[in-house]
Amino acid sequence: MALDIFKEKGVPLDRQVFTWKDLVRRPYSKLDDDAFTRVCVIYMNGIMADALRTKHAIARMNRDLREPLALVRRVEQHEQTLINWLNPPDQTPLETTLGFEQVAIEVTASVALREPDPYLAQTYRFGLLEDFDHLYRYGALYDRLEGKDPNSITQSYTDILAGRPTSVEHRNPLDDLRRPYDKRTAVPLTKLHAMSITAAENQTHDYYMTVGPFFSDPVARQLYAEIASIEEQHTSMYESLLDPDETVLEKLVMHECMQVYNFYSCLAYEKNPRIKEIWQRFTDYELGQLHHMIQLFQQVEGRDAAEILPKTLPDPIGFKEHREFVRKTLNQEEDLASNGPDYVRMADLPRDHRSFVYRDQLNSDGSPSETVAAGYQWTPGTELAARAQRMGSVLEGKKVH
Amino acid sequence: MKKTTSDLGMNRTGIATSPVDSADIIQAAQKRQPSHLGDDSLILKVRQQYAVESDGIGSVPPPTSLKGSNSKPTVFIDKLGERAAFERSGVRLYQGALAKFEVLGSWEGGPTREGLTRILNDELSHFGLVSEVLTKLGADPTAMTPCADVAAVTSMGLPAVVSDPRMNLRDTLHALLVAELTDNAGWEMLIELSRGLGHDTLAERFQLALDAEAEHLTLVRNWLSAGVTLEARATPVPRAEAGPGLTPTV
Ligand SMILES: [Fe+2]
Ligand SMILES: [Fe+2]
Ligand SMILES: [Fe+2]
Ligand SMILES: [Fe+2]
Ligand SMILES: [Fe+2]
Numbered sequence: 001m002a003l004d005i006f007k008e009k010g011v012p013l014d015r016q017v018f019t020w021k022d023l024v025r026r027p028y029s030k031l032d033d034d035a036f037t038r039v040c041v042i043y044m045n046g047i048m049a050d051a052l053r054t055k056h057a058i059a060r061m062n063r064d065l066r067e068p069l070a071l072v073r074r075v076e077q078h079e080q081t082l083i084n085w086l087n088p089p090d091q092t093p094l095e096t097t098l099g100f101e102q103v104a105i106e107v108t109a110s111v112a113l114r115e116p117d118p119y120l121a122q123t124y125r126f127g128l129l130e131d132f133d134h135l136y137r138y139g140a141l142y143d144r145l146e147g148k149d150p151n152s153i154t155q156s157y158t159d160i161l162a163g164r165p166t167s168v169e170h171r172n173p174l175d176d177l178r179r180p181y182d183k184r185t186a187v188p189l190t191k192l193h194a195m196s197i198t199a200a201e202n203q204t205h206d207y208y209m210t211v212g213p214f215f216s217d218p219v220a221r222q223l224y225a226e227i228a229s230i231e232e233q234h235t236s237m238y239e240s241l242l243d244p245d246e247t248v249l250e251k252l253v254m255h256e257c258m259q260v261y262n263f264y265s266c267l268a269y270e271k272n273p274r275i276k277e278i279w280q281r282f283t284d285y286e287l288g289q290l291h292h293m294i295q296l297f298q299q300v301e302g303r304d305a306a307e308i309l310p311k312t313l314p315d316p317i318g319f320k321e322h323r324e325f326v327r328k329t330l331n332q333e334e335d336l337a338s339n340g341p342d343y344v345r346m347a348d349l350p351r352d353h354r355s356f357v358y359r360d361q362l363n364s365d366g367s368p369s370e371t372v373a374a375g376y377q378w379t380p381g382t383e384l385a386a387r388a389q390r391m392g393s394v395l396e397g398k399k400v401h
Numbered sequence: 402m403k404k405t406t407s408d409l410g411m412n413r414t415g416i417a418t419s420p421v422d423s424a425d426i427i428q429a430a431q432k433r434q435p436s437h438l439g440d441d442s443l444i445l446k447v448r449q450q451y452a453v454e455s456d457g458i459g460s461v462p463p464p465t466s467l468k469g470s471n472s473k474p475t476v477f478i479d480k481l482g483e484r485a486a487f488e489r490s491g492v493r494l495y496q497g498a499l500a501k502f503e504v505l506g507s508w509e510g511g512p513t514r515e516g517l518t519r520i521l522n523d524e525l526s527h528f529g530l531v532s533e534v535l536t537k538l539g540a541d542p543t544a545m546t547p548c549a550d551v552a553a554v555t556s557m558g559l560p561a562v563v564s565d566p567r568m569n570l571r572d573t574l575h576a577l578l579v580a581e582l583t584d585n586a587g588w589e590m591l592i593e594l595s596r597g598l599g600h601d602t603l604a605e606r607f608q609l610a611l612d613a614e615a616e617h618l619t620l621v622r623n624w625l626s627a628g629v630t631l632e633a634r635a636t637p638v639p640r641a642e643a644g645p646g647l648t649p650t651v
Contacts, residue, residue: 032411089565144441152414156422159429162436218451219444374439378430380416
């Protein structure tokens with residue numbers, strides 16, 4: 001079953017072509033498709049956004065790599081388009097947002113469970129509890145702004161509960177930075193994990209920054225501002241796990257491998273044949289891109305790519321619910337904070353710690369995440385369903401009035 | 402292509418889709434207390450606070466000339482601007498409906514090409530009428546006035562339904578129904594406003610438009626109702642096979 005990435009050459013780069021009709025396909029169904037189909041689409045859009053972002057950053061600083069990067073990047077932009085355009089138009093930005101947080105919870109949980117390095121695993125659990133709280137805040141917003149049930153998007157896979165409260169997640173920038181893995185000793189899975197979650201979080205940030213201004217309600221606008229700020233923290237935190245001493249080509253090879261791994265994971269999960277076919281096609285495309293990059297790596301660095309790549313791909317990401325794990329983590333680590341790269345109990349930090357000063361300043365005009373979810377407990381059918389029930393049936397209602 | 406709306410399928414949005422998981426998350430939600438006290442009124446308080454500080458969304462551009470009026474003339478111009486914009490957008494809605502009609506066909510008691518085309522032309526001529534009035538009043542008919550913007554934000558979902566290829570002709574009629582309901586009320590209020598301002602000749606011309614709108618509403622409502630009733634009786638809606646050059650059942 002495991003994919004041998006050295007043997008499998010995929011589709012050569014010059015045969016990775018599209019048409020506009022091909023790029024703009026029938027979207028998945030918001031109502032009928034499984035929540036994890038949406039999760040995969042949102043997640044892979046983030047992975048591909050990062051493929052572009054990484055290559056652009058490198059191209060700005062490297063003359064020799066500009067041409068090979070341009071060639072791969074154009075295909076990746078089209079792959080991302082095809083994926084992102086699978087989101088259906090009846091899915092509002094807020095509904096897609098609920099999907100983003102479900103990605104951040106379930107994918108990060110899968111990663112945290114399998115991460116062999118305990119410090120990185122701790123970091124994933126730390127971030128997980130914060131995204132877990134975001135789902136609850138956005139869920140409250142969805143219920144209270146539009147009168148709709150957030151669980152119709154998350155489909156009973158994921159708890160909608162307060163996590164580590166968003167209002168206490170705000171930290172001094174220096175308390176978001178972590179110790180990177182060591183490229184010489186870290187196993188490939190550790191690198192794949194760190195790159196994947198960094199990509200997902202960066203896209204989450206960019207998405208909130210794009211859709212936040214579309215909202216008319218001031219609390220919604222504030223909440224997007226607040227959570228976007230946390231996603232920027234998460235991006236800083238996760239990207240600081242990456243070893244800055246990896247060479248540029250080493251990073252590029254691992255990134256292509258990471259893309260193969262993630263497409264392959266979606267392929268292993270997906271049941272909708274129309275979507276599955278796309279994951280198969282892009283697994284093959286990314287294998288082609290990986291080999292293109294391996295060649296470049298071997299040419300330039302004179303090293304064997306087998307030194308850095310896994311022989312076969314690790315087990316696919318678990319696109320499934322992780323409620324037990326998340327609840328256990330919440331139970332044990334809700335009150336964690338960070339002091340520089342170290343995790344500590346929040347109560348053990350001095351009251352004048354730089355992160356407290358920072359967060360008190362930001363929250364001093366009120367806290368959007370507290371306002372939106374004040375007294376909120378998720379109830380099936382929205383909190384109004386419970387209220388309507390207390391009011392009695394329509395028939396009884398008529399009798400009363 | 403799908404012509405029906407209410408078919409049985411794998412909808413996963415309700416808690417009954419996975420009773421075991423649902424029972425589990427309901428229990429967990431009841432056990433965990435909210436992190437902060439209060440209720441849904443706090444959002445409204447912040448909204449009120451911002452409302453107090455707000456300057457509105459914008460203004461009506463100054464008309465070049467304003468004849469015989471000692472009232473606030475920009476109100477009339479604003480409402481005319483709204484009407485012109487809404488009628489103009491209405492044309493696009495009916496173009497979209499006709500495109501769906503051509504590919505999906507109709508049903509017994511459903512829309513006809515003639516009916517849809519007639520309404521489309523009415524909306525276009527109403528747009529022309531109001532633009533002309535605006536010009537005569539010395540106002541700029543191409544300006545987006547505040548009321549025009551409010552009406553457009555209000556009806557943002559209408560073009561979204563009409564242009565979504567996954568939503569069929571019957572779904573589209575629901576959007577048209579919303580449009581026509583607003584359309585009717587809009588003209589009624591515009592006529593009242595015109596009379597109140599002493600624009601009696603205008604009011605009479607607007608009354609003709611309102612008469613047409615009343616017919617639009619009846620037509621659209623009946624088409625939609627016939628479609629829903631037919632599908633409920635398990636009659637395939639529509640019967641005609643789709644394809645280019647299709648002759649719809651009229
Ligand atoms: Fe988040
Ligand atoms: Fe996050
Ligand atoms: Fe790639
Ligand atoms: Fe009209
Ligand atoms: Fe009309």
